[in-house]
Amino acid sequence: MSTLDKLITNCLRRGIVTRSIEAKEYELLGAELKGLINRRFARSFNIREVDTGSCGACEAEIIAANNPLYDISRFGVNFVASPRHADALLVTGPVSKNMVLALKKTYEAMPEPKFVISCGDCAFDGGVFLNSYYVEGGISKVLPVAFHIPGCPPTPLEIIKKLLTVLNKL
Amino acid sequence: MEKFLTDLETNYKLKSIKQLKNHDNEFYVEVAAAQFNAYCLALHKTFISTVMTMFAEEQKDHFIIYCGFAAEKMAAWIFVVLKVDKNKPEFPSIARQIYAANLFEREMREMFGLEPTGNPDGRRLRLHDEVWPEGNFPLRKDFGKEKDKALGEYRFSKVDGEGIFEVPVGPVHAGIIGPGHFRFSVAGEPIINLEIRLGFTHRGIEKLLEGKTVNEAVKLSEAVSGVSSVAHSWAFCQAAEKICGIKVPRSANYTRAIYLELERMYNHLAAIGGIALDVGFSQPAALAAIIKEALHQLNEKLTGSRFLKGTNVIGGAAKKISSEEEKLIWGTFSSLAKDFAELKEMLSGSVSFLDRVDTTGWLRKKSAEDFGVLGLSGRASGINFDLRQGFMPPYDDLDFKIATATTGDVLARLNLRLEEFAASISIIKKLLNSLSAETILAAKIENRAGFGLGVVEGARGPVLYWVSLNKSGKIERCKIVDPSFRSWQGLSYAVLDNIIPDFPVCNKSFDLSYAGNDL
Numbered sequence: 096m097s098t099l100d101k102l103i104t105n106c107l108r109r110g111i112v113t114r115s116i117e118a119k120e121y122e123l124l125g126a127e128l129k130g131l132i133n134r135r136f137a138r139s140f141n142i143r144e145v146d147t148g149s150c151g152a153c154e155a156e157i158i159a160a161n162n163p164l165y166d167i168s169r170f171g172v173n174f175v176a177s178p179r180h181a182d183a184l185l186v187t188g189p190v191s192k193n194m195v196l197a198l199k200k201t202y203e204a205m206p207e208p209k210f211v212i213s214c215g216d217c218a219f220d221g222g223v224f225l226n227s228y229y230v231e232g233g234i235s236k237v238l239p240v241a242f243h244i245p246g247c248p249p250t251p252l253e254i255i256k257k258l259l260t261v262l263n264k265l
Numbered sequence: 266m267e268k269f270l271t272d273l274e275t276n277y278k279l280k281s282i283k284q285l286k287n288h289d290n291e292f293y294v295e296v297a298a299a300q301f302n303a304y305c306l307a308l309h310k311t312f313i314s315t316v317m318t319m320f321a322e323e324q325k326d327h328f329i330i331y332c333g334f335a336a337e338k339m340a341a342w343i344f345v346v347l348k349v350d351k352n353k354p355e356f357p358s359i360a361r362q363i364y365a366a367n368l369f370e371r372e373m374r375e376m377f378g379l380e381p382t383g384n385p386d387g388r389r390l391r392l393h394d395e396v397w398p399e400g401n402f403p404l405r406k407d408f409g410k411e412k413d414k415a416l417g418e419y420r421f422s423k424v425d426g427e428g429i430f431e432v433p434v435g436p437v438h439a440g441i442i443g444p445g446h447f448r449f450s451v452a453g454e455p456i457i458n459l460e461i462r463l464g465f466t467h468r469g470i471e472k473l474l475e476g477k478t479v480n481e482a483v484k485l486s487e488a489v490s491g492v493s494s495v496a497h498s499w500a501f502c503q504a505a506e507k508i509c510g511i512k513v514p515r516s517a518n519y520t521r522a523i524y525l526e527l528e529r530m531y532n533h534l535a536a537i538g539g540i541a542l543d544v545g546f547s548q549p550a551a552l553a554a555i556i557k558e559a560l561h562q563l564n565e566k567l568t569g570s571r572f573l574k575g576t577n578v579i580g581g582a583a584k585k586i587s588s589e590e591e592k593l594i595w596g597t598f599s600s601l602a603k604d605f606a607e608l609k610e611m612l613s614g615s616v617s618f619l620d621r622v623d624t625t626g627w628l629r630k631k632s633a634e635d636f637g638v639l640g641l642s643g644r645a646s647g648i649n650f651d652l653r654q655g656f657m658p659p660y661d662d663l664d665f666k667i668a669t670a671t672t673g674d675v676l677a678r679l680n681l682r683l684e685e686f687a688a689s690i691s692i693i694k695k696l697l698n699s700l701s702a703e704t705i706l707a708a709k710i711e712n713r714a715g716f717g718l719g720v721v722e723g724a725r726g727p728v729l730y731w732v733s734l735n736k737s738g739k740i741e742r743c744k745i746v747d748p749s750f751r752s753w754q755g756l757s758y759a760v761l762d763n764i765i766p767d768f769p770v771c772n773k774s775f776d777l778s779y780a781g782n783d784l
């Protein structure tokens with residue numbers, strides 16, 4: 096059997112993996128989120144992610160939200176490569192001094208209307224890194240933050256839950 | 266060990282001022298400034314080990330510089346110690362002879378204002394010139410508020426010539442990933458120079474740790490690199506336990522090792538999936554993500570954290586693995602075995618994929634040795650060094666083989682990850698089988714003053730914590746070395762002669778941590 100044949104048979108055998116998540120709540124939330132994005136964002140809500148000094152766990156969870164099981168993009172949430180394509184900025188980390196300029200520039204590069212979501216406990220107020228000589232202590236010290244996703248790190252389920260409430264409030 | 270040091274001194278005509286033995290396997294040799302260079306070089310020549318760690322500590326009237334080597338055959342650590350006068354804060358640089366010391370020396374210069382005389386590179390690593398004025402040394406005890414002085418600018422090394430152009434990338438990248446700046450110099454397609462500027466996630470953790478009690482500090486050590494939280498917190502706990510004279514129960518070490526291997530497994534999967542994705546082979550990447558998610562869910566059920574945070578406490582492990590949880594682990598492993606076999610088959614069965622990874626990102630053994638690249642990337646280049654052999658107690662009871670390769674390309678690192686993933690499963694099985702009902706927490710915990718080293722072989726390589734506690738049990742100084750710190754330089758050499766589109770796959774094959782490097 097060639098590689099291609101194998102891939103196709105594997106796909107057929109495996110079926111749709113997104114359904115196999117134990118939290119049934121996720122699918123319901125996702126459907127609601129999709130409806131909201133269809134109405135308010137013409138079917139696609141684009142996010143640009145910036146790390147300003149996180150430990151890397153938040154990034155791993157945001158990547159997990161994009162894995163084949165959670166597959167957040169099927170609800171219309173896309174993580175885009177350029178701030179020019181983004182509706183919202185998702186920022187993690189307590190803002191290291193070295194990242195202030197890059198963060199501001201990324202925000203400025205986004206077209207209006209735009210808003211900022213901070214993600215993870217240290218993005219809120221510095222978290223465990225509070226009082227360090229090198230952190231600003233939260234995204235809100237640098238940019239206007241519209242919403243915050245709490246957690247250290249927030250799980251993919253928590254991310255989608257919070258996104259839903261965020262978009263509901265807009 | 267004492268005999269070894271005497272022999273070394275006669276063979277190389279060296280002289281030490283004082284020798285001190287600390288916690289069974291740490292030896293501190295104090296030398297005069299004139300001997301520092303020669304002593305370090307003699308140790309470097311004797312062991313496979315490179316400069317494992319090098320750092321400064323401030324005392325009342327002088328600085329102390331430590332340069333640590335691993336004596337792998339004796340399972341011991343040797344530190345060359347040099348006292349530096351505060352009025353003349355400089356020491357002889359060893360970077361010209363031992364290149365692996367270069368970054369450590371630059372680090373001491375920016376953090377303590379200690380000048381390594383003879384080091385050709387005076388640029389700062391983490392405190393960027395554009396935002397941090399010269400003359401502010403955060404790790405000095407008298408550092409209060411940052412003093413207002415002129416800001417500077419970072420100089421990238423420049424490659425000149427006809428048709429050569431520069432491609433700057435970062436610190437904000439296209440993907441969901443940490444920040445770093447990559448400056449490529451290319452002639453046509455091939456990369457002829459890559460300079461990596463990091464430090465964008467610097468949070469001042471070493472300073473934050475000062476003055477904290479050991480219990481408070483464990484949480485912070487987990488946040489050094491969020492995807493290596495077990496390795497970091499274990500290394501910290503180990504150092505603190507050594508100082509406080511706590512004997513960790515056998516079962517606690519076994520439990521910690523189980524979590525460490527679980528951490529290694531999900532990290533390796535992230536890298537395997539990333540390698541496949543970065544050459545556009547998305548199906549194995551998706552499969553790797555599915556297996557990785559299963560492991561995160563297992564972690565959550567076992568410890569309440571998908572990243573195994575909160576598992577290590579001073580004195581042992583926070584939670585026992587119950588028999589139901591043991592069944593859960595067996596169940597997860599048996600269900601992912603089929604997926605993993607499929608993943609392996611997919612990767613090795615595709616000729617066009619192998620063509621992309623074979624001989625790509627070649628890191629020669631000599632380069633890896635010079636930079637001090639250890640851990641998985643070092644083993645892929647033929648450096649047979651793993652702290653699990655001899656340096657970490659629970660692994661001594663196990664019979665297992667460390668996988669190595671010699672080619673040092675992306676394929677070698679990929680295959681090693683696949684092998685280590687399978688090895689971790691069998692290690693966990695062995696550990697689970699010999700877990701007993703005994704306690705997992707040391708009974709009495711009392712504070713003591715002193716210093717000590719904690720070491721753990723994490724997913725990326727050796728994680729080292731050197732901790733010094735004062736009389737009230739607070740941290741005086743804590744030096745953290747994440748394996749990424751040295752390995753990033755290995756990456757900048759491995760990509761040479763490759764084309765820029767192959768950089769992502771080279772990068773992912775090393776799978777280094779931004780946060781761990783930047784501290």
